[in-house]
Amino acid sequence: MRAYDRLGRKPMLITGLIVFGAAGVVAGLASSAAVMIGARVAAGIGAAMIMPITLAVITSTFPEEERGKAIGVWTGVAGGGGILGMFLSAFLVDVAGWRWLFVLPVVLVVVALAMTLRSVPDSRDRPTHSFDTIGASVSAVAVIGLIFALQRCSSPSTAVTCRSSPACSPWASAWACR
Numbered sequence: 001m002r003a004y005d006r007l008g009r010k011p012m013l014i015t016g017l018i019v020f021g022a023a024g025v026v027a028g029l030a031s032s033a034a035v036m037i038g039a040r041v042a043a044g045i046g047a048a049m050i051m052p053i054t055l056a057v058i059t060s061t062f063p064e065e066e067r068g069k070a071i072g073v074w075t076g077v078a079g080g081g082g083i084l085g086m087f088l089s090a091f092l093v094d095v096a097g098w099r100w101l102f103v104l105p106v107v108l109v110v111v112a113l114a115m116t117l118r119s120v121p122d123s124r125d126r127p128t129h130s131f132d133t134i135g136a137s138v139s140a141v142a143v144i145g146l147i148f149a150l151q152r153c154s155s156p157s158t159a160v161t162c163r164s165s166p167a168c169s170p171w172a173s174a175w176a177c178r
Contacts, residue, residue, distance in 0.1 A: 009057050010122035014113065016049030021109030028102030051078075060123045 020043055027039035054074060062070045092100045 008122045009053050009060065010116065010120050012049060013053045013057065013116055013120060016046050016053060017109050017113050017116065018046075019043075020046030020050060021106050021113075022046075024102040024106045024109065028099045028106070057120055057123070061121060 023039045023043035023046055027036055027043065030036040030039055055071070058070045058074055059067060088104065089101055092098075092104070
């Protein structure tokens with residue numbers, strides 16, 4: 001069961017927005033690479049909280065006959081935002097400097113927080129089963145192994161290591177697909 005199903009979608013969305021916005025402020029004011037990296041990790045955690053919840057809010061809020069349109073708008077905004085973000089980022093770096101890259105997301109977080117507080121209902125699903133700790137652990141190890149394999153396995157000498165990584169393990173695949 002997902003955390004937002006247990007704790008409520010609205011509180012988790014608000015938490016994700018706050019984490020993402022605070023990380024943007026810290027990244028914009030970062031005085032070292034370590035602070036910047038930490039802030040970007042926190043921003044990734046906040047974004048990972050936001051994206052699935054927004055889709056869950058759409059599916060629980062909109063009636064079935066309007067859900068397709070709502071998901072289409074959600075997809076368009078997410079995709080268009082990514083494309084527009086690349087152009088705005090290049091423009092901001094050229095005109096104002098790299099620190100300004102973090103101002104727009106913080107402004108968008110403030111707007112999203114206001115809209116969330118005003119219009120997102122607090123919904124949750126009642127858990128019918130316990131959290132799958134083993135499955136989550138196996139998935140995490142498999143993803144980390146896959147990332148390792150993709151980053152480190154560019155030469156034949158490391159291929160043996162990569163083939164034995166947890167991501168390539170039949171056991172990991174079998175457990176994840178059970």
